[in-house]
Amino acid sequence: VTGPGDAPRALLFDVFGTCVDWRTSIARAGARAGERLGIEGVDWTRVADTWRARYGPALETVRDGTRPWTVLDVLHRESLDEVLAGAGPADALPAAERDALTLAWHRLDPWPDTAEGLARLRRRFVVAAGSNGHIALIVGLSRHAGLVWDAVLGAELAGTYKPRPEVYLRCARALGLPPGEVMMVAAHNADLRAAAGCGMRTAFVLRATEHGPGQTTDLAPREGVDVTAADLRDLAARLGA
Amino acid sequence: VTGPGDAPRALLFDVFGTCVDWRTSIARAGARAGERLGIEGVDWTRVADTWRARYGPALETVRDGTRPWTVLDVLHRESLDEVLAGAGPADALPAAERDALTLAWHRLDPWPDTAEGLARLRRRFVVAAGSNGHIALIVGLSRHAGLVWDAVLGAELAGTYKPRPEVYLRCARALGLPPGEVMMVAAHNADLRAAAGCGMRTAFVLRATEHGPGQTTDLAPREGVDVTAADLRDLAARLGA
Numbered sequence: 001v002t003g004p005g006d007a008p009r010a011l012l013f014d015v016f017g018t019c020v021d022w023r024t025s026i027a028r029a030g031a032r033a034g035e036r037l038g039i040e041g042v043d044w045t046r047v048a049d050t051w052r053a054r055y056g057p058a059l060e061t062v063r064d065g066t067r068p069w070t071v072l073d074v075l076h077r078e079s080l081d082e083v084l085a086g087a088g089p090a091d092a093l094p095a096a097e098r099d100a101l102t103l104a105w106h107r108l109d110p111w112p113d114t115a116e117g118l119a120r121l122r123r124r125f126v127v128a129a130g131s132n133g134h135i136a137l138i139v140g141l142s143r144h145a146g147l148v149w150d151a152v153l154g155a156e157l158a159g160t161y162k163p164r165p166e167v168y169l170r171c172a173r174a175l176g177l178p179p180g181e182v183m184m185v186a187a188h189n190a191d192l193r194a195a196a197g198c199g200m201r202t203a204f205v206l207r208a209t210e211h212g213p214g215q216t217t218d219l220a221p222r223e224g225v226d227v228t229a230a231d232l233r234d235l236a237a238r239l240g241a
Numbered sequence: 242v243t244g245p246g247d248a249p250r251a252l253l254f255d256v257f258g259t260c261v262d263w264r265t266s267i268a269r270a271g272a273r274a275g276e277r278l279g280i281e282g283v284d285w286t287r288v289a290d291t292w293r294a295r296y297g298p299a300l301e302t303v304r305d306g307t308r309p310w311t312v313l314d315v316l317h318r319e320s321l322d323e324v325l326a327g328a329g330p331a332d333a334l335p336a337a338e339r340d341a342l343t344l345a346w347h348r349l350d351p352w353p354d355t356a357e358g359l360a361r362l363r364r365r366f367v368v369a370a371g372s373n374g375h376i377a378l379i380v381g382l383s384r385h386a387g388l389v390w391d392a393v394l395g396a397e398l399a400g401t402y403k404p405r406p407e408v409y410l411r412c413a414r415a416l417g418l419p420p421g422e423v424m425m426v427a428a429h430n431a432d433l434r435a436a437a438g439c440g441m442r443t444a445f446v447l448r449a450t451e452h453g454p455g456q457t458t459d460l461a462p463r464e465g466v467d468v469t470a471a472d473l474r475d476l477a478a479r480l481g482a
Contacts, residue, residue, distance in 0.1 A: 073417075126380060136417025139367055139391045150380045151393045156415065174397065176314075176377030 007239065008201050010175045011121055012130035012153065012168075014186035015138060017210040019118070019232075020108035020145055023048050029104035033097050034090070042090040045212070047083060054079035059132060059161040069159045071134040077102045105133070106140035111207065115146040117232025124241035128153045130171050130184065132161050151175070163194030172200070185235065189222040196224065203227040203235055248480065249442050251416045252362055253371035253394065253409075255427035256379060258451040260359070260473075261349035261386055264289050270345035274338050275331070283331040286453070288324060295320035300373060300402040310400045312375040318343045346374070347381035352448070356387040358473025365482035369394045371412050371425065373402050392416070404435030413441070426476065430463040437465065444468040444476055 016022050023045065030044035058075040061067050080098050084091045093101070121127055129138045129147075131154040138152045151174065155161045158170040172179045184195030187207035196202050204221035206229070211217065221228045229235035257263050264286065271285035299316040302308050321339050325332045334342070362368055370379045370388075372395040379393045392415065396402045399411040413420045425436030428448035437443050445462035447470070452458065462469045470476035 126384070128380075134417075135392055135394070135415040139369075139416070143367070143391060148389060149392075150384060151376055152391075153376070157398070174376040175380070176375075 008125065008183035009177050009181040010126035010128060010150075011183050011185050011203070012128050012171050012175075012195075012200070013118075014162075014184070014188060014191050015129055015131035015133055015141070016108070017207055018185065018187040018205055019114045019147060020110050020141060021210070022052065022105070022108050023210065023212060025108040026051065026101075026104055029101055029107075030090070033093065033101055037093070037097065039089050039092055042087060044090075047087055047090060049211070050087070051076070051080060051083045054082060063161050063164050069156075071156065072105065072132065072137055073102055073134070076105055106137050107144045108141055110145035110147065111231065113231040113233045117234075117236050118147055118149075120236035121232070121239065121241045122148060122150065124239070126150045126175060128171065128175060130154050130162075130167070163190055165194065165198050168195050168198040168200055172198070183226065185232075188218055192225060193222055201226045203229060203239075205229050205231060205235060249366065249424035250418055250422040251367035251369060251391075252424050252426050252444070253369050253412050253416075253436075253441070254359075255403075255425070255429060255432050256370055256372035256374055256382070257349070258448055259426065259428040259446055260355045260388060261351050261382060262451070263293065263346070263349050264451065264453060266349040267292065267342075267345055270342055270348075271331070274334065274342055278334070278338065280330050280333055283328060285331075288328055288331060290452070291328070292317070292321060292324045295323060304402050304405050310397075312397065313346065313373065313378055314343055314375070317346055347378050348385045349382055351386035351388065352472065354472040354474045358475075358477050359388055359390075361477035362473065362480065362482045363389060363391065365480070367391045367416060369412065369416060371395050371403075371408070404431055406435065406439050409436050409439040409441055413439075424467065426473075429459050433466060434463055442467045444470060444480075446470050446472060446476060 013019060026048040027045040030047050034042050058079050062070055080102060084093055118127060127149055128151045129149050131138055134156040135152050153171040153174050155167055157174060158167040160166055172182045179199035183201040183203055184192055185203045185205060186192050187205050187210060192202040192204060202225045204225045208215060208219055227238055229238055254260060267289040268286040271288050275283050299320050303311055321343060325334055359368060368390055369392040370390050372379055375397040376393050394412040394415050396408055398415060399408040401407055413423045420440035424442040424444055425433055426444045426446060427433050428446050433443040433445060443466045445466045449456055449460055468479055470479055
């Protein structure tokens with residue numbers, strides 16, 4: 001079952017951006033906190049963007065061994081302080097509110113096609129989360145968003161973050177499958193490139209507004225991607241599920 | 242939320258025996274292989290019982306560090322050879338059939354109440370598998386049996402087997418909860434005793450025929466169990482789910 005024409009046995013999903021819309025969810029959570037506290041004049045979408053921009057560098061400190069395994073809640077909470085320090089009136093947000101806003105990453109809304117597409121795919125394939133989010137985060141987010149997985153795998157299982165190959169390989173091993181029988185599903189070419197480098201198949205899902213209407217990245221798949229889909233319903237159709 | 246009168250946030254389930262009927266499932270798989278191969282005069286229920294009896298000692302070699310983390314498929318396959326060596330005509334089973342019979346542990350049937358009870362409990366609580374079965378085994382078994390989990394945790398995550406405390410503590414950590422907010426659900430007092438020793442709450446589910454009609458063990462809960470239930474539907478009712 002490893003030839004290019006054969007179906008994979010399992011699908012491993014990126015979650016942030018691919019399954020859920022972190023940007024509008026986080027911006028809305030920030031705006032609600034601001035309203036409640038009477039903090040005005042903050043561009044919460046910009047806060048969401050700058051917060052997310054610190055994600056890669058924060059993960060890199062774990063990937064390169066500078067710090068031991070650290071869950072996203074801790075990394076998010078630290079980088080929120082850095083983001084708010086440069087965000088004018090938002091810097092008035094008290095510590096307890098920052099803790100609460102950090103947990104908004106556990107309650108991100110899905111894209112409109114995600115729950116249905118995933119449920120259709122699960123009828124035919126083993127579906128697993130292969131996120132950099134830790135297990136508790138993905139469990140909370142999936143219950144909020146109505147996403148049903150056969151297993152929540154990902155970075156916590158490997159003790160490091162994507163795109164380190166250990167993460168993809170550990171997930172395939174947990175599924176009891178060679179990487180060639182697993183298909184990584186993501187809206188991000190870097191994730192798919194790393195998965196392909198580990199021998200996985202790849203499916204690119206277009207999320208053209210993950211970063212807002214002016215998005216310039218990941219608008220087309222990298223060369224060599226096995227399947228390209230407009231969303232998860234389309235992926236289900238293309239994979240015969 | 243940690244007082245004895247409060248509800249837990251998550252339920253961690255033992256699987257073999259508690260959720261699925263390994264004994265009749267394995268006996269049937271053996272009988273089918275025997276029929277197909279013309280092997281007669283084998284008491285396959287006895288094979289299932291003696292196979293399961295080797296489970297504890299096999300796990301102990303990992304628990305005590307004699308051997309590194311080894312998944313149940315490997316331990317089951319090794320002990321099957323030992324079991325069949327003393328099982329008369331069943332010892333004619335070829336190696337490939339032994340491999341296939343080992344995978345019957347990935348397709349155990351649920352007790353009649355399990356899928357519905359678990360689905361009801363999942364509406365109110367985070368539900369996670371906390372089995373000694375590795376992730377691939379529990380994923381396959383759960384798809385076969387129609388069991389839906391928020392997460393598949395358990396021994397593989399901890400790198401050792403229950404009842405070592407590391408397993409319960411690692412599962413609680415993956416759920417992002419202190420042990421006192423997690424309830425271990427099992428048909429086995431030894432499992433519940435170890436979970437309680439780690440600070441978890443405990444629910445005893447009666448499975449009076451797990452070991453057949455003559456079962457003498459685990460017919461009543463240990464002292465100090467928080468909830469006792471006749472099955473998983475009853476547990477859902479008792480926990481208000």
